Amino acid sequence: xxxxxxxxxxxxxxxxxxxxxxxxxxxxxxxxxxxxxxxxxxxxxxxxxxxxxxxxxxxxxxxxxxxxxxxxxxxxxxxxxxxxxxxxxxxxxxxxxxxxxxxxxxxxxxxxxx
Amino acid sequence: xxxxxxxxxxxxxxxxxxxxxxxxxxxxxxxxxxxxxxxxxxxxxxxxxxxxxxxxxxxxxxxxxxxxxxxxxxxxxxxxxxxxxxxxxxxxxxxxxxxxxxxxxxxxxxxxx
Numbered sequence: 001x002x003x004x005x006x007x008x009x010x011x012x013x014x015x016x017x018x019x020x021x022x023x024x025x026x027x028x029x030x031x032x033x034x035x036x037x038x039x040x041x042x043x044x045x046x047x048x049x050x051x052x053x054x055x056x057x058x059x060x061x062x063x064x065x066x067x068x069x070x071x072x073x074x075x076x077x078x079x080x081x082x083x084x085x086x087x088x089x090x091x092x093x094x095x096x097x098x099x100x101x102x103x104x105x106x107x108x109x110x111x112x113x114x
Numbered sequence: 115x116x117x118x119x120x121x122x123x124x125x126x127x128x129x130x131x132x133x134x135x136x137x138x139x140x141x142x143x144x145x146x147x148x149x150x151x152x153x154x155x156x157x158x159x160x161x162x163x164x165x166x167x168x169x170x171x172x173x174x175x176x177x178x179x180x181x182x183x184x185x186x187x188x189x190x191x192x193x194x195x196x197x198x199x200x201x202x203x204x205x206x207x208x209x210x211x212x213x214x215x216x217x218x219x220x221x222x223x224x225x226x227x
Contacts, residue, residue, distance in 0.1 A: 006156075034215065043118070043205055043218035044157070090156055100209065101147060101170060102216060104156040 002027040002093050006105035014113050015083055021076040021108045023065075023091030030096040033074040035065055038088045038107075047089070050074065061085075086112045116141065118208050119188075120219035127196050128227045135191040135222045139208030146189045147216060148181060151203040163189060193224075201226045 007022040025031065032051050036044040048059040055067040065076045074091060088109050092102040119138040127133050139146050144164055149157040162170040163183035174181065178196075183189040193200055203223050207216035 036218075041220075043120075043220040044207075046215050046217070049215055100145070100216075101159040101162055101173070102149075102157070102207075103159065104149075106156045 002031060002095065002103045004091050004093055004103055004105035006089075006091055006108050008108050009106065010109045010111065012111045012113060013081055016080045018079050019077065019081050019085075019110065021089050021091075021110065023074045023076065023105060025072050025074065025091075025093045027072075027093060027095065031093040032096055033065075033067060034092045034094075034102070035059075035063070035074070035076050036090045036092060036104075038090065040087075044090060047076075081110075081112050083112050083114065085110060118206055118217055118219035120204075120206050120222050122222060123220065124223050124225070126225045126227060129197060130195050133193040133196050133200070133224055135193075135204050135206075135224070136188045137191070137206030137208075137219060138188040139206075140217055143208035143210050143217075145209045145211070146183050147207045147209075148189075148191050149205045149207065151205060151221070153202070157205060160191070196224075196226050198226050200224060 003026045005024045013019045034049045035047040037047045038044050048057045050057050050067045058064045063078045088107045090107050091105040094102050121136050146163045148160040151157045159173040161174050161181045178194045180192045203221045205221045207218045209216045
């Protein structure tokens, strides 16, 4: 079975500072990896995904994540955050073959202080 | 260009009543997934359906919960004889064929009095 661990439940940072949200996964088979963002009282929005190819993936709003197979990690980074980035971020995995259910981490609440 | 539509957004029920949550997938999507988010927790998979078929229900509680995705109409998650512990946000996601990313609705927040 797969599992996802997000090491930080809350991350407070100042505006324009860099941020890293950590995600580690456990799986005995190949996986696809995702980061979703959830704004208050809304559903989850796909931020970025790793399916294959380049291990560094980027989103349109400045976030990036790097798949590291040896460390089984998929950390999310942004060099300079904005107030509007305040949200809950979820890391998720699904196996590449068969059932497509997502297994989520517990989430990291990112709070941006002015 | 509607996304995944869930209704109602908020649902209040008394203990012992039935709750019905509806989900219309994105146009062109034939795969539907239901997840539950308890307070201060991540999302937990409940069930995966395709039209008229339950593919994986490994996350569904053994009693009181059922799901369907009929040939016509939305997917329905049904909770019979609700209890306080059923209070949560229930999210539906849909995807196309293959390993397409799942797109989520805004959820139904169920409160049990």
